[in-house]
Amino acid sequence: MRLATYNIEWFANLFDAEDNLLLDGERSSRHGVDRYTQGQAIAQVLRRIDADAVMVVEAPNTGRSQRTTRALERFAAEAGLRAREAVSGFPNDTQQEIALLFDPDVLDARHDARSSADAPRFDGVFGIDLDVDAQADQVRFSKPPLELAVTTKGGPDKKGVELRMIGAHLKSKAPHGARTKNEVTTVSIANRRKQLAQAIWLHRRVAEHAAAGEHVVVLGDLNDGPGLDEFEKLFGQSSVEIVMGSLLNDPHAQSLLRPRTTVLPSTSRFYNPETKRYFCALLDYVMISHSLMGLQPKWRIWHPFEDAECYGDAELRQALLNASDHFPVTLDIALA
Structure with missing residues (x-):
């Protein structure tokens, strides 16, 4: 089985208010x-990775007339994807939802907060002394975060395997709205503190599932990641480590x-x-x-410049660059 995560940059803006695809030259x-080039590139990448389930970060919006799942399923039908059913959780007001596209012939998935x-x-309030x-x-x-109860339809004994799957997109630490150096520092520290609290919250849920003997993904x-910025030194750990x-x-x-003796x-x-330079991050x-x-x-x-097969395939390389500023991460695992 192949599981994937893919942050698709502003996927929401490829759909109109009724979740119809906008594949044009705008x-x-x-x-x-x-929009046409980005939409075609996303479809090409998703067909190529051919995952049984894809956690879509920055998925299309859910709002007054829009539905994340409807938009994703329409896109999957247009792109001819196996992963053609979608499930989402608590909507947010950022127009960047979290949703799972999955192949219903391979697994079942339902929102289970x-x-x-x-x-x-996760749609509530977490009290912690920051x-x-x-x-x-x-x-x-x-x-x-999107909490899912997932059951595969295969496995070694053909009885299926149960998973607890959590999709996450932690808040960015960018100091939006700050104008002076002192403001940048103050906002950055506050954002880092909030992100670490969210990481603790998420880790506690993972710990509960692990203690119950459940498989967790x-x-x-x-x-975030260890050493990503200087504010980490104030707190000792990155949210990834937490x-x-x-x-x-x-x-x-x-x-x-x-x-760090090798390229990360x-x-x-x-x-x-x-x-006027590009930079990469994990x-x-x-x-x-x-x-x-x-x-x-x-x-x-x-990664189009780090994975040899991706780099050697000119069409795939360009599609990865056109689709998003993030690249898919896949996990192949013997679940089914």
Whole structure:
């Protein structure tokens, strides 16, 4: 079975208010790419990775007249994808939803939000002391993680395998609205503090599932990694390290914790207009519980300049560049 996570940059803007595809020559929200080119590129990439389930980060919007699942299923039909059914969770007001596209012939997936005293439901409020003043701060997710109960239709005994799958997109630490250097520092520290609180919240849910003996898969864009910026020094850990803890495995994330003697992997590519250069970052992950490590897991980042097969295929390479500023991460695992 192949599981994937894919942050598709402003996917929502390829649909109108009624979730009809806008595949025309008008500009998309992807810089320098029109809507037809981006839409065709997304379809080509998704067909090529051919995953049984794709956690779509920045999925189409759910709103007054729009539905994330309807838009994704229409796109899947247009693109001819096996992963043709969609499920989403709590909508948010950022026009960047989290949803799962999956092949119903291979697995079943349903939204199944959980709540406990230590980790409330992800659309709720999490109380935690962020600044050591003995008073609980109230933390919310701008994009509530998507909690899914997943059951495969195969497996070694043909009875299916049950998974707890969580799709996440943690809030960016960018200091939006800050004008002075001091404001940038203040906002950055506050955003880092909030993101770490969200990571603790997510990790507690993972810990509950692991303690219950359940298989856990966490997929998505954690917008962070060890050593990503100087503000991490104030808190000692990145949100990636917190989410993963000692319970989850992802070789790309774990490579960041080792002495850096080699080139690090990356899952995204951004343009800096000030330096006029591109820079890469490792932001997207597929983390699995120890209980799944015996099923021959194999991770792959479909980076057009780091994966030899992607680079050697000119059409795929260009599609990956046109589709998004992030690249898919896949996990092949012997679940079915």
